[in-house]
Amino acid sequence: MLNLFAQSLTSPDKTAIIDPEGSYSYRQLQAESDKIAAILLGKKSDLAEARVAFMVSPGFDYVKIQWAIWKAGGIAVPLCITYPLPSLAYVIEDTQTKIIIAGPEYVEILQAYAEEKNIRFLTFEEIDSASSGKELPRIDGQRGAMILYTSGTTNLPKGVLTTHNIIESQVSTLINAWQWSPEDHTICLLPLHHVHGIINVVSSALWAGATLQFLHPFDAKQVFDTFLEGKVNVFMAVPTIYFKLISEFESCIEEEQQQLRDCMAKFRLMVSGSAALPVSVMEKWKGISGHYLLERYGMTEIGMAISNPYEGERRAGYIGQPLPGVQARLVDEKNQTIEIGQPGEIQIKGPSVFKEYWGKPEATAKSFTQDGWFRTGDVAVIEDGYYRILGRDSIDIIKSGGYKISALEIEEILRKHPAVNDCGVVGIPDEEWGELVSAALILKESTDPKEINQWLRAQMPAYKTPRKYIVLDELPRNAMGKVVKNDLKKLF
Structure with missing residues (x-):
């Protein structure tokens, strides 16, 4: 039995999952996932790594289906519940999915497509009415377990294949580094359909024997109301969620704010990831919650690789140090290790690194060095032993007038201007400069970008200051709240 499932047998009657429909024990999770695994198998003894795509809302149903796919020997392919059919079809066809499972809200989107493509289609009605009981296959750790898709911010999404061993390495690393325990409630x-939710939150909590509560869809007031119940002690989110929670907090009366402060002060851990956390948000949240957010760095391909410490100094603007068992290095464009203090591409090696891009051997080969290091494409610098991200080489590193400029650094300074609510900085192709530093602004109040530019020139060298500005109501973002900079470039 895989470690993820074995852990849950130690306290079968403990509450594993709470969702809007109720609460469920670890015993129920085991029994339900066994039953669905038997249904998936049908007359087969093993799915033998057949891909099973599932479109299910967050909650107990999601987890029991994911576990069932793994128990039946299939490869889980979680579908994004907000994607239109063409995006879903891309994933289904790319993975050559054999079975599709749809929650009641999504049957209409997928059923006709599945029938047209002759793909086995399962609804919750069929699952609930089926009888259970079947011997399940023994799952070897080397088998494929899951295919998640990259966010596609720079090109077409690629399917990232991980094995059970890789997932177990990713989860156990976090269990140890962040000191998860059965007493935790998150x-x-x-x-x-992303590694942050599946690995860092869901799988880590359930491996640890903790209690996992789902709130869907996101509502800032509901999050705070749940905090005030006094059970939650671990919280993980992305910068956009912290931004919304700060706005909600500021709208509360003083008495409510104090209650929230007292409540959050008792939390054990608060984490931010999936996108760069603005220092301004980090400092505001510290003032509200008493917590210096633990910022970490990971990718679909590597799980979590670098993290600020659970115990020890957490530095704003830094992603921290390599996690135990993870090898990390910075290299130049010739793939040579660079001197400390110089910027270079982050490369990662270790048992948490993915197996391959599904069906793309050339892309897989290109993403690794000859000696087996994964090329992340992210540029960072090491300062006093801590990694600081400068940006993604193809997106956040702007090559202008012979300089390499970090878009993230400019964004961080722009956010300090009193009129700027948020911003995104990109390089626009230009004959004279190579790329023109360009900034999209979301403003709190009507302000001439020329005034902001004058202010900016007093904060940083002139060659880094944007030469072009646009004002937007919102920035284009993906499901994780990350700004899609290729879409942003088009707006210029």
């Missing part, structure tokens, strides 16, 4: 607000 809430999941994150999309469950």
